[in-house]
Amino acid sequence: MKKSLLIFVTGLMLINCRNSQKKENTSIEVKKTLDVPCPVTWQEYKPTSEELEFEVSNGIVTKKPNDSIIQQIRFGRVWFEMINSIELKNNGGKCYLKNYRTDGSLESEGYCTYFEHPVVDFTMEGSWKFYDCSGGLKEKVEFLNGNRVKN
DSSP, rough: HHHHHHHHHHHHHHHHHHHHHHHHHHHHHHHOOOOOOOOOOTTTTTOOOHHHHHHHOSSSSEEEEEEEEEEEEEEEEEEEEEEEEOTTTTOEEEEEOOOOTTTOEEEEEEEEEEOTTTTTEEEEEEEEEEOOOOOOEEEEEEEEEEEEEEO
C-alpha cells in the first residue's frame, strides 16, 4: 500500500511539473507575439484643458538644454530635437533631427536641411532611422536631396 501511494504521489508530481513547464512556455510565446500599440499622433492628440490653456498662452515652448540641442515642447512633451543646427548660405539650416511620438518614444532620426523650420519644410538627407512603437529599429533608409535611395 505504501509503495503504491508513493508511486501515485511521484506520478502526480511529475505530471504537475510537466504541466507547469507547458504553461510557462505558452506565456513566453504569447509575450513575443504581442505588438506595442502606437500612441495617437500629434494631430490626433487631445490635450487636457490645462495643457491647451498653457499652449494657447505661451505657444510652443523652445528649450535649449545645452549648446548643441534645441527642443520644441508641445503639451509638456518633447515634440522634436534639433541637434548641432548650423545656418546655411541660403538662409536655411541643417541639423540632426529627432522626431518624437506623443508618449515620448523616438519615431525617427536623421540629418535634414530646412528653410523656415525643420518640421514645416525639411528635406531628409543621408541615413535616417525609423522606429516601431516598442522602440525597436524598424527601418534604416538612405536619402539624397530628399529622395529615397533604393537599397
